[in-house]
Amino acid sequence: MGTEPVRWMMMGRGEPLVPVKFEVETPGRDEVLVEIAGCGVCHTDLGYYYDGVRTKHELPLTLGHEISGHVVDTGASALWWIDRAVIVPAVIPCGHCDACRRGKATICPNQKMPGNDIHGGFATHIIVPAQGLCEVDEHRLAAAGIELADLSVIADAVTTPYQAVVQAGVKAGDLVVVNGVGGVGGYAAQIATAFGGTVIAIDVNDDKLATIAGQGAAVTFSARHMPPRELKAAITGFAKEHGLRQSEWIIFECSGTREGQETAFSLLNHGATLCVVGFTMDKVEIRLSNLMAFHARAIGNWGCPPELYPQALELVLNGRIKVAPFVEKHPLREINQVFEAAHAGALKRRAVLVPAN
Numbered sequence: 001m002g003t004e005p006v007r008w009m010m011m012g013r014g015e016p017l018v019p020v021k022f023e024v025e026t027p028g029r030d031e032v033l034v035e036i037a038g039c040g041v042c043h044t045d046l047g048y049y050y051d052g053v054r055t056k057h058e059l060p061l062t063l064g065h066e067i068s069g070h071v072v073d074t075g076a077s078a079l080w081w082i083d084r085a086v087i088v089p090a091v092i093p094c095g096h097c098d099a100c101r102r103g104k105a106t107i108c109p110n111q112k113m114p115g116n117d118i119h120g121g122f123a124t125h126i127i128v129p130a131q132g133l134c135e136v137d138e139h140r141l142a143a144a145g146i147e148l149a150d151l152s153v154i155a156d157a158v159t160t161p162y163q164a165v166v167q168a169g170v171k172a173g174d175l176v177v178v179n180g181v182g183g184v185g186g187y188a189a190q191i192a193t194a195f196g197g198t199v200i201a202i203d204v205n206d207d208k209l210a211t212i213a214g215q216g217a218a219v220t221f222s223a224r225h226m227p228p229r230e231l232k233a234a235i236t237g238f239a240k241e242h243g244l245r246q247s248e249w250i251i252f253e254c255s256g257t258r259e260g261q262e263t264a265f266s267l268l269n270h271g272a273t274l275c276v277v278g279f280t281m282d283k284v285e286i287r288l289s290n291l292m293a294f295h296a297r298a299i300g301n302w303g304c305p306p307e308l309y310p311q312a313l314e315l316v317l318n319g320r321i322k323v324a325p326f327v328e329k330h331p332l333r334e335i336n337q338v339f340e341a342a343h344a345g346a347l348k349r350r351a352v353l354v355p356a357n
């Protein structure tokens with residue numbers, strides 16, 4: 001084991017995260033010990049830390065649920081995993097309850113989410129169930145010029161919109177709107193493009209729009225300069241110009257803000273699908289009956305079933321999804337500064353905390 005095991009623990013809301021040394025236990029029969037390569041900082045972590053969203057495990061708790069690393073020890077039933085590079089799913093289902101058996105792993109009542117149900121990834125090591133781990137081929141990774149730490153974001157920022165795109169049934173010829181193209185929406189836009197959709201990106205941040213314009217979005221609009229009614233007219237105009245449908249738009253709300261959710265809802269048209277990918281504690285005022293009047297639907301998804309992870313990873317390894325332009329790596333020991341910067345909106349990319357640095 002290269003490094004002395006340390007966890008950065010949340011003691012209380014908004015209190016500085018504290019490094020705590022700990023003894024690594026022996027993994028249970030079906031568990032593995034992962035030496036962490038990187039752990040992404042998610043909006044959800046900030047929600048626990050700043051906004052009083054309750055974690056299921058009581059405090060103190062190590063946050064972080066976007067984890068990649070190497071398996072360095074295993075239980076007796078998980079020997080196959082030793083020395084392999086892996087991505088740990090953000091939501092680890094039990095694999096044998098009624099929901100799991102019916103293919104509804106994301107609503108498994110026995111699920112474990114690192115940094116919520118169990119200690120998370122802002123640490124050097126973590127013990128997790130082997131169930132659902134996603135193996136990474138390190139030869140292909142090296143050939144693609146990507147670091148294992150970069151892949152941590154697949155555990156949520158990539159797979160959550162991946163599941164949303166699969167669930168919405170995006171296919172060639174679809175007009176797709178992605179509202180909010182930061183850490184999650186940037187991937188939603190690329191995934192929807194890979195599935196054949198024509199993607200219109202909306203954000204309030206011009207830098208984020210510029211980044212996604214070079215990575216798959218067909219056109220970008222700034223919600224800072226255009227009210228919702230104008231946005232809808234602009235998208236209608238774009239659809240007309242490009243021979244795309246004036247109905248059945250597929251809208252991904254990834255901003256996780258009240259304004260963003262209101263904007264996304266206002267873009268509904270006949271047969272539209274609204275996918276709620278981002279999260280906010282704020283409430284919105286909307287006319288819910290528009291779903292009925294437009295024969296539209298609104299759907300959400302809690303993470304992504306582990307069986308879809310290899311498909312999402314494949315899109316990264318074959319270059320259809322670019323990860324690197326959307327992440328920035330920081331040493332784990334700078335976690336408090338990184339949280340502050342992320343909370344203040346001062347980061348242009350998704351932060352990945354790296355223990356080894």
Ligand SMILES: [Zn+2]
Binds near residue numbers: 043156
């Ligand atoms: Zn997350």
Ligand SMILES: [Zn+2]
Binds near residue numbers: 095096109
């Ligand atoms: Zn289950």
